[in-house]
Amino acid sequence: MSSELAVVTVTYSPGEYLDQFLTSLREATTRPLRVIMADNGSVDGAPEAAELAFDEAELLRTGANIGYGAAVNRAVAEIDPDVEFVVVANPDVRWHPGSLDGLLDAAARWPRAGALGPLIREPDGSRYPSARSVPDLTSGAGHAVLGKLWPGNPWTQRYRQENETVAERPVGWLSGSCLLLRRSAFDSIGGFDSRYFMYMEDVDLGDRLGRAGWHNVYVPGVEVTHSKGHAAGRHPEVMLPAHHTSAYRFQADRHARTWQAPLRLALRVGLGFRSKIVVASALRARAVDGRESDERTEAGHVG
CATH class of the missing domain: 1.10.287 (Helix Hairpins)
Structure with a gap:
């Protein structure tokens, strides 16, 4: 297997975040990197500037705003199958030093891990609940209806797992904002379901990985920071x-x-x-x- 580490990020006018993403990524691993920016129609010039400034970064234009999962699939198709691990992360992620190497170490401990995700910090330093259970009808409906009005309701707590022990463990699904994917697992389920234009594609991916016998492993010993929610x-x-x-x-x-x-x-x-x-x-x-x-x-x- 190749020692190269492939990183995919989907861009849509990411602004200054992309430069921060690529700069901090260099401190996240000692492995040689190839970064593919799957661009869904940026108009701010940030991906073009990044391709010029960072030798490891290459711009892949998808031709239209085809959605998050479809853009990731398009980029992964460009990566040699001998590359064992693919990182999928949002361009507004800031990597902490050694964070990617930490996820790779965890992958060695969990040979049936199809996806591994770090502890994700908000910009203010608080912990984002990035490791959750797969929502069934009851927990999904309870969280949707009561999540804002009664944050401590049992359905939201069961879904978000915020009160679970912060320990390395298999979970239902992991936030797609930052994932280390084992290529063989990703390919075995056909990658992301491109019918999901935005949102829930990571829930669906984690659920299908679990149904196929792979683990989604939460690795809280590794941390990144994510500035989320701007488009919404x-x-x-x-x-x-x-x-x-x-x-x-x-x-x-x-x-x-x-x-x-x-x-x-x-x-x-x-x-x-x-x-x-x-x-x-x-x-x-x-x-x-x-x-x-x-x-x-x-x-x-x-x-």
Whole structure:
């Protein structure tokens, strides 16, 4: 097997985050690196600049905004099958020194690990719940309905696993923002399901890996920092419906029998209704923030 380590990141006007990603990546491993930037239509020039500034980085244009999972699959297809491990990470990840080598060490301890993920820190240093159980109908519905109103509800706790011991262990799925994937495991299940344009593709991947006999291993001894949620905040009218569509697809695929058709219909109607509510709420909040910003600017000019 090749000692080269392949890294795939999907770019869509990533801005200054991409330079931070590539700079910190050099301190994350001692292995030779090949970085493929699968670009879904950036207009900020950041991927082109990165390709010039970093010898290990190469730009792969997908031709359109084909979605996260499809872009990863397209990039992985360019990687020699002899490369044993592929890293998939968002371009707004900041690698900690030695973090990738730490994940590779864990992969040696877990030969049936198809995916391994680090402890993910928020920019403020808090821990993001990146290792979770696979949502069933009960935990998924309970978390969706009560997660914001009653964060400590048992369904959210069971799903997010925030109260679990912070220890290296197999879990249901790992955040797709930073994954070390064993190529043989990834290929054995056909990679990401490209029907998921955005959101839930990592849940689906982890679930299918588990069903195929592989482990999803949480490695909290390794840490990275992730600045997440920017696109969702800017475009809630697009991102939030996409999240609900993906949630429906995940459960519908797992409840696909003919006699379960009424259940699928109920899911579609319920998630569609919830999507309209959360989008309206997000747009109101954005409008309020905009007005407050304008008022602060006006006050500054007056002063």
